[in-house]
Amino acid sequence: MEQSNKAHRKTKEKNTAKKKLHSQGHNAKAFAVAAPGKMAKQMQRTGDKNERKLHVPMVDRTPDDDPPPVIVCVVGPPGTGKTTLIKSLVRRLTKSTLTEINGPVTVVSGKHRRLTFLECPADDLNAMIDVAKIADLVLLMIDGNFGFEMETMEFLNLAQHHGMPRVLGVATHLDLFKSQSTLRASKKRLKHRFWTEVYQGAKLFYLSGVINGRYPDREILNLARFISVMKFRPLKWRNEHPYMLADRITDLTHPGLIETQGAQIDRKVALYGYLHGTPLASNPATRVHIAGVGDFPISQVEKLPDPCPTPYFQQKVDEYQRLKMKEESSTSTAATTTRRRKRLNDKDKLIYAPMSDVGGILMDKDAVYIDVGKKNEGPSFVPGEEKGEGEKFVTTLQNVDKTIGENFDNVGLQIFSNSAELHDVEDEQQESSEEDENEDHGRSQMRKPRVYGKSIQEADEDLDNLPSDDEIPQHEEIDFAFGDEENGKFGSESESENELNGQEEGSWERNAAGKLNVNINRKRKWDIGKLIYMENVSAEDCIKRWRNEDVDDEEGGDSDSDDSNEEDFFKKKDENSSKESNPKQTIDLEQFVPYFDTFEKLAAKWSSVDLIKNRFIRSAVERKASSKATDVDHPDSNEDEVFDDFEDLEAENDGELQNNAVDDRDGNESDDSFANFEEEEKKALTVEEERALNAEKKEKYLTQFELEEGENFKEDDPDNEYGTWYELQKAKMAKQLEINNTELDEMTPEQRQRIEGYKAGSYVRIVFEDVPMEFIENFNPKFPIIMGGLLPVELKFGILNARLRRHRWHKKILKTNDPLVLSLGWRRFQTLPIYTTTDSRTRTRMLKYTPEHTYCNASFYGPLCSPSTPFCGVQIVANSDTTGGFRIAATGVIEEIDVSVEIVKKLKLVGYPYKIFKNTAFIKDMFSSAMEVARFEGAQIKTVSGIRGEIKRALSKPEGHYRAAFEDKILMSDIVILRSWYPVEIKKFHNPVTSLLLKEKTEWKGVRLTGQIRAAMNLTTPTNPDSSYKKVERVDRHFHGLKVPKSVRKDLPFGSQIHQMKPQKKQTYMAKRAVVLGGEEKKARAFMQNVLTLSKAKDDKKKSKKADQRKERLKKLAKLEEEKTQKDKEKRKSISHMRGRREVAMTTMKDRAERGNRC
Amino acid sequence: MSNSKSPLRIFEGHQNFRLRIVLATLSGIPIKLEKIRSNDLNPGLKDYEVSFLRLIETVTNGSTIEISYTGTTLIYRPGIIYGGSYTHQCPNSKPVGYFIEPMLYLAPFSKKKFSLLFKGITASHKDAGIDVLKWGMLPVLEKFGVRECALHTLKRGSPPLGGGEVHLVVDSLIAQPITMHELETPIISSIRGVAYSTRVSPSLVNRMIDGAQKVLKDVGCTVNITADVWRGENSGKSPGWGITLLAEMKKNWCLFSECIGDAGDVPEDIGAKAAYHLLEEISRSTAIGRGQLPLAIVFMVIGKEDIGRLRINKNQIDENFIHLLRDIKKIFGTEVYLKPVNDPESDDFIATVKGVGFTNANKKIA
Incomplete structure (x- = not known):
């Protein structure tokens, strides 16, 4: 049977997009822009967007390798859930639960990242200011029910003026909303308000209710993830200063001193913490500022092993140790492959919060304190009655049978395993162990610093430093030599017993090392780098030792021998050095012209310049030519031509044109022309060779980049490989950073520390002397302790001119000379600013008050600061004086510093x-x-x-x-x-806000405001009665009406006629009444009439007479006029007559002359 | 802690007097100089040093100088570098170069532009002549970003009576010197020079030039020495003559030497001497000569917090250099790290300096 298949159905002719595109026979998109306008707009938009992303290129000085922990500050009004958030985050990151948050909590959050959580005290403006200066990331807690509160706004404004850190909003208490719709609406409102404060699109987290004392895990996880991938931009101030957030503080004052001299004595205090910002200079007496305490010189810095290392760092340490082990035992250990981990091991999830007593362990430099619990829980740590394994471990530690010296012995052996002379040391070492009776037994475990790549090298370094000596060195002497050399470690340290131990141990090790290396040192060459900075060796001596001139080996060691002794030694000099007969005279910047040999010697030396021939241009050319091809010979010479790799074709022409006279007399025709030669060579080049040449050229460009780190390097060059100026700047910075890193990596760690200082990311202990006792006595871990490094400028005091504006949310304008607490740089201080304005730059005029809405200038006395540093000002910091208004009174920027100012x-x-x-x-x-x-x-x-x-x-x-x-x-x-x-x-008033010295840290009160004083003393504001505004009383002035004479009035056109009332038609009473005169009045009238008649007659007479006189006069004048015209007429006549005659004469003369010419 | 004075840095002796004052001014750290010629028959500060202090006082604002009764101790508390235009009458015991040289350290970091007119002697055996300053020192400044800087010779004045006038104009006020890297020894492209005379026969100048050219004929680059004869009232009060030679290198570096003639000297010898000195200087230095070294090192020290590098010759590490570095260390706390170059053929060093992050705080922001 035949199979019946379904008939083939033709595919439907679909008008697809592709077909449409090809309807014209070709791909329309390939050959034309469909909508040029749209495309242009799009391009414009992408360009704009890209441009908006750009920031001023700034070098990031935080090391990439092992950066310091990111400081995450949790800020918000009281009761918004700051502690709960930190607890939740810590729990999420380390799986440990903190009962109390005291001081910073450092946790590991990723392979490369650690986070330091810091809770900012809600009710302290000072702490808020300090926190704003150091925070890398701010978690801004907002109560969802209330929205933004005053503290939040204040903090945002503070942060903005100290280099805005990254801000993450966290809205809490959202579970209190009953209906979903109000929640949504308020979320939206919050978000938009937050955006206007921070930036459009800023991230705002929402945390709903608290479960088990923590926020929901899912929400915290999201937040933690967000934090751990966040990137940070370098901020200007922090990129120029070292700073540290202290996570531990110890009082190192000798207890005996406190006992004998009372608790009021100044203390010696050690602060511990991670360094941030630029490296902290390692030279002694660097001054730093401890916010809220004051300026202090550092008396000692020490780098400690990292208490909370990142997994990455630990891995490196492990690798290094493995390598070391391998080297030492030279046996192949099982190669452990480092596999990539997706997530942190539980072992790596470290937490370090010494103030919060995590797990009851507190670590010191040489001791670990274990919290043994409450006293009333019965005795613990009693040998034999241990309650657990941990206690057992501790009690066994307590009765170690080995002395501390033997412990050291082991250490020594570890380092110098092949040394035989180690036993010699024992006597001294024992002596040292006898010195300190208060030996801490638990210490030996902790003292082994797990520092990556340092311990061994440092030891070697120390050996190198040791001055050579034949005899077995005296203990003191060695110490002394060391005291000089380890400037980086800040000299001697012996106050507290704990210190003493460390010192002894160090010197013991060095002693042993010194003895081991006596033989090596004797033959060793002096390192100039160290000699230069050995203060006890005079400069001449340095040079001599370095050049191995005449110092014998015995001399080398006793660097502390006095000068006279040295001079005796140096009597036997060869003539070379004796020429500098009076070294004191020549050692001087004062003499600019350097030392030269005598003329004869120089003449002899430089009879030919072969010695430095290669320094000159032509010889360089010659050298290269001869090395490349000697057989090629070309007749024409161009010695003068500057040889350059890049000019080949032009060189030829130039060379032929130019012929320098000076060099011609040498007549070395044999010199070959490079141009031709090069050209010849070029022809023979294959493609590969040419490529290689190009690569070489490129390489050269790159090195040039490195060498010419000039300001406008390649900026003039339009076709450099960097598309934009921005890229070029970035590339330059990257290059410089690379140079820095390579150069520093080449140094030994000790040298590096001296040159670079203590770099950011290292955990250090900084000791300060003479710290006020209140700092220790009133210490409260809730308030952050911040140490900031100071630049040289910032140590000086002077007058700062700033541009300042009253904060628009502050209620009142500010009054000149009213105290203002400024937060400038690391410092907070009260000062008396004078507000000024400039009268078109001719003078600086004082203003009594700041203007309402614009900037004015302000001048005040205080610690100097480099210009363009922003600052904030507040009027009051004490909580008791706070009225609930916005407290930030002014913001501004420093414009100029000076020592005097004319206002x-x-x-x-x-x-x-x-x-x-x-x-x-x-x-x-x-x-x-x-x-x-x-x-x-x-x-x-x-x-x-x-x-x-x-x-x-x-x-x-x-x-x-x-x-x-x-x-x-x-x-x-x-x-x-x-x-x-x-x-x-300007009143030279400067009052540092020493809030950390107070018992009540939020109640610092400085100089009161004028208004506060008046209010307190019940005084009224003095007013000058002239200055007060009174009601202006103006007297109404009455003016007479305008009177236009009748004669004028009648000539005026109708429109301009002065409006007048019509004369009254009806007769008034006054007109109507009949007056009957009588008596005196009648007589008087008659008399007056007579008088007037007489006077009128007189006037008439006078007038007629005057008219006559005038007539006479006119007649006379007319006559005179006539005479005058007559005279003029005659005169004119005579003149024209004369002129006519002269013209006739002239023409005749001309004629005659013409005739003469013709003849 | 208000107004606590930072402790004085104490120095002994009179050496490096100007450098110490200059470094203190740059860093703002007060210094105390002790035992200034305390064992000398003529103890205390010299007249030119006092004159220099007075100059410092005029170009700064707020600096205080306390000199002890004997003049052997000096406390200097620097103010801020102010600049401006002044005229300084230099004493005849020191030439203007003595005063101009330290001004080059301060001028780029002032509040206002420097425009100083110096009157006095313009040449001497020991101090920088004006040609050396102009052609030898200003290019070094240019390397650090100080571009608009000029020294105009209005009058030359030879010792002993002087009568010269020099105008120093520094127009570029920079925030920070550029971090400089010079790891090579640049090649000398030409030798130039100026031979000058005041109130003497111009033939002397030509004879000097001949003498120098004779020595330099083999060096293999252009030698071009200009004659500069000063006549009339611009030539000062005393007769004198001298020569300054300058080896110009690639990348605008240069080395120099100068000699001045006294009565009875043979001009050819002076020319030859200057030429020999130049050759000696070339052999003893790299990109930077001994005279320029302090300027370059100080500018590197006060640069950005980056690492700058400079190649120096082994011979340049001498007592002066050590004193310079020690003074810098004492005031700025910065150390210079010296390491030999990789090249086995040369025994040069690379001086590595990390800048202290100094910024010109004196200048007003726009």
């Missing part, structure tokens, strides 16, 4: 004229003596009405009065004003 305030002197002549006036009441007037002679004065004048001279009679001249006549009612400028002194 003036306006002073107007007022006087009154008491006698006025034309433009001169006598002024009183401005001055009180002629002397004062003399001081102001020639000064500009002005009246209120604006008439300007000048002080001329003091008047002799009324003391203090003077004569002044004005540009116009002044009025008696004028007030004369002299505007002068009075210098304002």
Whole structure:
């Protein structure tokens, strides 16, 4: 049967996108831009976005290798769940539960990363300021029910002005919302508010309720993950200063001293912590600032083994130890492959929180303190009655049968396993062990520092340093020599017993080492690098020892021999050195011209310059040419041509053109032309060779990059390999960092420490002397202790000029000379700023108050700081004085530092004229003596009405009065004003906020504000009655109406006619009444009429007479005029006549001349 | 802790007097100089040193100088470098070079631009002449980023009476010197020079040039010595003559030597002497001569917190160098690390310096 198949169905003709694209017969996308406008817009947008991502290139000085822990600060108002968050995070990262958070808690969070959690005290502004300066990451706790509180806002503003750290918002208490919709709405509101404060899109975490005293695990996990991958940008201030967040503090003062001299004596204090920022200089007496305590010189720094190393670091240490073991035993150990781990081992999840007493163990430099629990729990650690394995271990440690010396013996053997002379040392070593009776037995375990790649090398280094000596060295002598050399370790240390132990041990080891190496040292060459800085060896001596001139071996060791002795030794000098007869004279920057041999010697030496021939350009050329190809010979010479790899073709032409006269006389025709030669060679080059050449060229470019680290290296070159300026800068920085690392890696650890200092990431113990006892007595681990390094500028005091603005959320404007607590650099101090403005740059004028909304300048006295450092100011830090308003009063930036500043305030002197002549006036009441007037002679004065004048001279009679001249006549009612400028002194007041010395750390009160003093003393603000604004009472002035004469009025056009009331038609009573005169009045009227008639007649007569006279006069004038015109006419006539005659004469003359010419 | 004065750094003797004052001014650290010529017949500070202190006082603001009654002890508390334009009358015991040289250390780090007019002698046997300063020291400054820096000779004044005038203008105020790396010994591309005379016959100058050229004829690069004859009122009060030679290297480095003639000297000999000194200097130095070394080292020390490198010759490590490094260490706490170069043929060293991260805090921000 035939199989019936389904008939083939043709594929449907679908109009796919691809087909559409090819409808024109070709791929439309391949040949044209579909929407050029859109594309341009897109390109613009990507460009903009990329550009917005860029930051000012800045060198990151944090080491990549083993960076310090990231400081994560948890900040927020009280009761927002800071402690709970830290506990949850610590629990998440280390699986250990902390009962109490005291001080920083360092935990390992990843292979390369450690985190230091720090809880910022909620109610202390000082702590908030300090924390803002050191935090790498801020976890900003926000109560979801309340939103942003004052503390949060204050902290954000503080942080912003100390180089904004990364901020992660954490909103808590979200479980208190009843309905889901309000929760969502408030979340959104919170998020947007947070964005406006931090940046658009900033991450805000939401934590719901607390379960088992912790936040939900899932949410914490997310947060922890977010933190552990976070990246940080270098911040300017922290990139220029070393700093440390102390996680431990010990009082090293000798207990005896406290007992004998009382508890009030200054203490010796050791701070422990990880260093951050730039390396801490290793030279002694570096001054640092401990925030809230003051400036202190460091008396000793010591690098300790890392208490909380990263797994990466531990792995490196393990590898190093394995390598060491292998070297020592030279047996092949089982090669353990280091496998890549995805997650941290439980072993690696370390936690270090000495103040929080994790697991009851506290570690010191040479001791471990174990918390033995409460006293009332019965005796523990009693031998034989141990309660557990741990206690048993401790009790067995307590009765070790070996002495401490034997312990050392082992150490020594470990290091110098092949030494036979080790036993010699025993007597001294025992002596040292006898010295310290208070031996700590538990110590031996902890003292072995697990420092990567250091211990052995350091020991070697110490051996090298030892001065050679024939005899077995005296103990003291060796110590002394060491004291000089280990400057890096800050000299002697012997105060506390614990210290003593360390010192003894160190010197013992060195002693042994010294003895072992006596033979080696004798033959050894002096290392100039060390000789230079050995202060007890004079400079000449240094040079001589280094050049192995005449110092014998015995001499080498006793570096402490006195000068006279040395000079005796140096009498027998060869003539070479005796030429410097008076070394003191030649050793001087004072003499610029260096020492040269005598003329004869030099002439003999330099009869030919072959010695330095290769330093000159032509010889360099010759050398290369001869080495490359001697057989190629070309006739023309171009000695003068600068040889360069890159110019080959031009060189030829130039060479032929140029022919230097100086070199011609040598006449060395044999010199071959490089250009031709090179060209020849080039032809023969194969592709590979050419490639190699290019690679070489590229290499050369790269080295050039390294060498010319100039400011505008390659910036002028438009086609360098770096696309943008930004990339170029980045590349330059990377290159410099690479140079730094390679150079430092070449040094031994000891040298490195001297050159570089203690780098960030190392765990150090820093000892300070003379710290106020209150620091120890009132110590509270809740408040962070921050040590910041200071640059040389920051040690000086002077006047700082800053640009300052009242914070817009602060309620009041600020008053000049009102105390303000500034947080500038590491410091917090109270000072009295003067607010100023510039009058178009001619003078700096004092302002009584800061302007409302704009920047003004402020000048204040305080510790200097480099310009462009930002700062914040607060008026009060004490909690009891806080009113609930926004406390940050001002923000600004330092513009300039100086030791003096000229600020003036306006002073107007007022006087009154008491006698006025034309433009001169006598002024009183401005001055009180002629002397004062003399001081102001020639000064500009002005009246209120604006008439300007000048002080001329003091008047002799009324003391203090003077004569002044004005540009116009002044009025008696004028007030004369002299505007002068009075210098304002800046009060040299600086009061460090020593909040950490207080028992109540939040209650630091400095100088009170003017307002506070007035309020306390119940004083009213003094006011000058003239300055107060009163109600202006102006008297209404009445003016007469405008009267236009009738004659004028009648000529005015209609439109301009002055409106007038119509004359009254109805007669008023006054007009209407009939007046009947009688008696006196009638007589008077009659008399007046007579008089008036008479006077009128007189006037008429006078008038007619005057008219006659005028007529006469006009007649006379007319006559005169006529005469005058007549005269003029005649005159004109005669002149024209004369002119006519002259012209005739001229023409005739011309004619005659022409005729003469023609003839 | 308010206003606690940082402790004085104490130095002994009068050597490196100017350098110590300059370093103290740069770092802002007060210093005390003790035993200044205390065993001398003429104890205490010399007139030129006092003059120098006065100059420092004028170019700085707020510095205090306390000199003991005998003049053997000096306490100097530096203020800030201020700059500005002044005229300094140098005493005839020291040439202007003595005063100009330390100004080169301070000028780029001042608040205002430096414009100083120095009056006095312009040449001497021991101190830097103006040609050396102009052609030899300013290029070193340029290497560290101080570009706009000029020294104008208005008048030359030979010893003993002087009468010269030199104008130092430093216009570029930099925040930090550039970190410098020079690991090679650059090749000398040409030798230039200036032979000058004041109030003497110009033939002397030509004879000097001849003398120098005779010695330098074999070196194998261009030798170009200019005659610079000063006449009239610009030539100072005394007759004098001298020569300054300059070996110009690649990358704008240079080495120099100078000699001045006294009465009775043969001009050819002075020319030859200068040439020999130049050759000697070349043999004893790398990119930087002995005279330039302190300037370069100090600028490297006060640079950024990066590592700068400079190749120096073995012969350059002498007493002066050690004193320089010790003074730097005492004030800045910085050490210079010397390591031999990799090249087995040469016994040069690479001086590695980590800058102290100094910044010019005196300058106002815009």
